[in-house]
Amino acid sequence: MSLSASAITDALLALEQRVDLDHPAWTEGDVHWWPLYRTEIYRLLFVADAGAVSSARTTSRIGPALQLSTRERGPRASHAVWLVSDGLSYAKVNDEREIERFCGPLWQRCTAASIPAVIIDRASPTQRATQEPSRWWAPWTQRAKIIATASARLATQPRHADIVERIHRAASSLGLSQLKISARRMQAMATATLRLARLIEHRLRLERVRAVFVVSFYDVAGYAYCLAAARAGVMSIDVQHGMTGRYHMAYSQWPAARAPWRLLPHWFWTWTNADAALIEAWARPGSHRAVCGGHPYLDAWRDGSLSLDTAMTRLLQALRERTGARLPVLVTLQPHLVHEQALAPLLWAMARCKNAFWWLRLHPMGLNDRAALEALLASKGIARFDIEAATVLPLPVALGQARAHATHSSSAFIEAAALGIPSVVWSAYGAELAEDAIAEGSTHPALDGPSLATLIDSGVAFTTSPASATIRGGDALRTILESCPS
Numbered sequence: 426m427s428l429s430a431s432a433i434t435d436a437l438l439a440l441e442q443r444v445d446l447d448h449p450a451w452t453e454g455d456v457h458w459w460p461l462y463r464t465e466i467y468r469l470l471f472v473a474d475a476g477a478v479s480s481a482r483t484t485s486r487i488g489p490a491l492q493l494s495t496r497e498r499g500p501r502a503s504h505a506v507w508l509v510s511d512g513l514s515y516a517k518v519n520d521e522r523e524i525e526r527f528c529g530p531l532w533q534r535c536t537a538a539s540i541p542a543v544i545i546d547r548a549s550p551t552q553r554a555t556q557e558p559s560r561w562w563a564p565w566t567q568r569a570k571i572i573a574t575a576s577a578r579l580a581t582q583p584r585h586a587d588i589v590e591r592i593h594r595a596a597s598s599l600g601l602s603q604l605k606i607s608a609r610r611m612q613a614m615a616t617a618t619l620r621l622a623r624l625i626e627h628r629l630r631l632e633r634v635r636a637v638f639v640v641s642f643y644d645v646a647g648y649a650y651c652l653a654a655a656r657a658g659v660m661s662i663d664v665q666h667g668m669t670g671r672y673h674m675a676y677s678q679w680p681a682a683r684a685p686w687r688l689l690p691h692w693f694w695t696w697t698n699a700d701a702a703l704i705e706a707w708a709r710p711g712s713h714r715a716v717c718g719g720h721p722y723l724d725a726w727r728d729g730s731l732s733l734d735t736a737m738t739r740l741l742q743a744l745r746e747r748t749g750a751r752l753p754v755l756v757t758l759q760p761h762l763v764h765e766q767a768l769a770p771l772l773w774a775m776a777r778c779k780n781a782f783w784w785l786r787l788h789p790m791g792l793n794d795r796a797a798l799e800a801l802l803a804s805k806g807i808a809r810f811d812i813e814a815a816t817v818l819p820l821p822v823a824l825g826q827a828r829a830h831a832t833h834s835s836s837a838f839i840e841a842a843a844l845g846i847p848s849v850v851w852s853a854y855g856a857e858l859a860e861d862a863i864a865e866g867s868t869h870p871a872l873d874g875p876s877l878a879t880l881i882d883s884g885v886a887f888t889t890s891p892a893s894a895t896i897r898g899g900d901a902l903r904t905i906l907e908s909c910p911s
Contacts, residue, residue, distance in 0.1 A: 430672035430857035433470045436601055437674055440466065443595035446680065450587045453615070456652060458588065460688040461614055462606075464643045466592070467674040469604055497560045503632040504543040504558075506535050506906075509650050511641040512548025512563060513789040514666055516722075516819045519734035523553050526820075527640050527664045530721035532557045533730060534902050547646045565624055566646045573616035577609045585612040618649045618688075625653035635909040636660045639690060643675040648688040655687040660909040662692040664721075668836030669700045672858055676700075679707045686712070692905055694718045696839065699861070714908075718901030723840055726821040733822065741822065744784070744814040751782035754881060755815065755827035755846075757835035760791030763798045767833060770851035773874020775807045778881045783807075784815035784823060788835070792816070829881060834858055842867035851877050 441463070451457050508528035515523045525532075528544045535542035544559040546552070552561040589608040596604040629637070637654045639647050642663045654661035669676040676693070679686065693715040695701040704715035725731045733741065745753075756771065765772065775783055787794055795812055802810060815823055820840060824830060830841040830848040834855030838848035839862070848868040850856050862868035871877035 430854050433467065434672045434674065434677075436470055436599065437463070437467055438678065439599055440592070440595055440601065440604075441680055443598060444591055448591070450584055450591070453584065453619075455656070456619070456687055457685070458611075458615055458688075460643070460686055461618065461648060462588065462592065462611065464675055465606065465611065465614070466604065469606065470601075497558075502541065502543075502558075503634075504541045505633075505635045506540055506542035507545050507629075507634055507637045507650075508532055508535075508542055509545045509547055509637060509639045509647075510549075511644070511647065511666070512546055512550075514640050515549070515553055515789075517737070517817055518731065518819070519736055521554060523555055524731070525553075525555065525557075525559075525640075526722040527666055528638065529555070529557060530725040530730065531638060531664070531902070533725070534721070538902065540902075540906070547650070566621060566649075569617040569621040569624075569649075570613070570645060573620060574613045576616055577613040581608050582612050585609075585615065614645050617645050618652065621646060621649035622652040622656070625650055626656045629653055629657040629659050634659050636662060636906060638662045638664050638694070640664050640666050642690050651690050652687050654691075658910055660692065660905065661690040662694055662905055663690040664694045665696050665700060668839065668858055669695070669703055670858060670861070671703065677703055677707070681709065689713060692716060692908075694901065694905070696720045716901045716904055720840070720843065723821050723843060726819065726825075731819070733819075737818065737822075740814050741818060741826065744811055744818070745826070747811060748782040748784075751809065752778075752780055752829065752881065753784055753827045754781050754829045754831055755784045755786060755823050755837075757786050757820075757830065757832045757837040758788055758791060758794070758798075759833050759835060760788040761794060762833055763791070763794045763801065765801060767852075768801070770871065770874045770877045771831065771833075772801075772805055772807070774878040774881055775802075775810070776805055777874075777878050781809070781881050783810040784827060785810050785812045786815045786820070786823060787812065831877070831881070838862055838868045849877060849880050 446459055451459055508525070508531050510525045510528050514526045516526050518524050525544055532542050532544055544555065544557050546559060546561050546563060547566050548563050549561065550563070553559065586608045589606045589611060592606055593604070637650055637659055639650050639661060641647055642651055651661045671677045679689070691713060693701070693704045693713065695704070695715055695717050696719060698717050701715035701717045704713065708714060785798065798812070820837060821844070824837065824841050824844050824846050827846055830837060830846050832838060832848065832850055832855060833852045834850065838850065838859050841848045842862055848859070848862070849871050850859050850868060851871050853872055856863065856870040856872065859868045863870060869880055871880050
């Protein structure tokens, strides 16, 4: 199987059909564990097929667990709405302030509607410098993971050993020999989810919270917040933070099961009507719903709610001066895919497109890739690029200043289309993820160096009109809150 979004998805869905999801082993109390396994299986199939990744060291995540207490910015108070960040979706607005790209604008909407809300950071290594009321609860998340991992090392529960054995038998029958799931890892993830959910449920009840918005629900902490909300009778809402589509197994084609998916959110806040329709296609009445609320972060830049300060403006100006008269091309990189195999078409084009200047933007999960990337570019004699400013500047600003956007498989092609910036994807995997955008003409496939170079050299010849995909959802917040229990 070659690296292909459709091949990976087809393999997972075929496996899903072979595994009896109604078997008692899957259900522990009120929790069905398939969502936890489903996203892990997709990750493993991708990793098994993606080839090598960069050897960059990742930042230690144990620091928060050593903190004796969590921290709160702003006065201690109860809030009707929690806005839960994944710890990755922060962007610098100036030298002293960061904003959570999705929770920040939603907090502003709540405030405008006189709804008390707080941002909860569930994963950042240290507390972020934000102006909005916020809680740094990453220590709770990390302690739950560490305790669960230690427990799993002592003994593997029969439940997860049984589930893994069932999955491996089904995978073998489908020829998926590369799929190797660790029962110990799955037990640790499940135990951490339950431990964190109990803690969060207590706080939800104590504060009489009405709604919990979660950025990226499909990891241990995200599942825990959704589960805690379900148990406390509180509405949970996933806030779209990137690509969805039929190849994204956290959002597409969830199967029917006798037990409810309590690890999934009640609501899905989407950027477009098409994203909402993807959810509605599988959602059972009364269990899950979708609402098109638009792209909160992009809308905040477009309506002037957010703007650059003096320092960021100078950074942008310096980048423009370095670029000069050359064509500015923003490249959004994927975490750890910064080796020659993954970047081959891009490297070919960078070495030959003399009229282009490349703004290389590291992924929030791949900030440690910089050294490996710079070494690779130096080995190819490539000098016309910037990494620092392209990574630090807010994505809507960087996209708005670029003339073209290129990526392996980043969802930034969606924001680029909304701003009228043409995109190019240089991988077959990315081309499948962007197939709707390609059909619409806002994104173009270029799967080898010469094709990519030809598109870049064409400059404005393949510009696009701003898409009408991003729909401002002024009523979306009201719709969700009106559905919440009193």
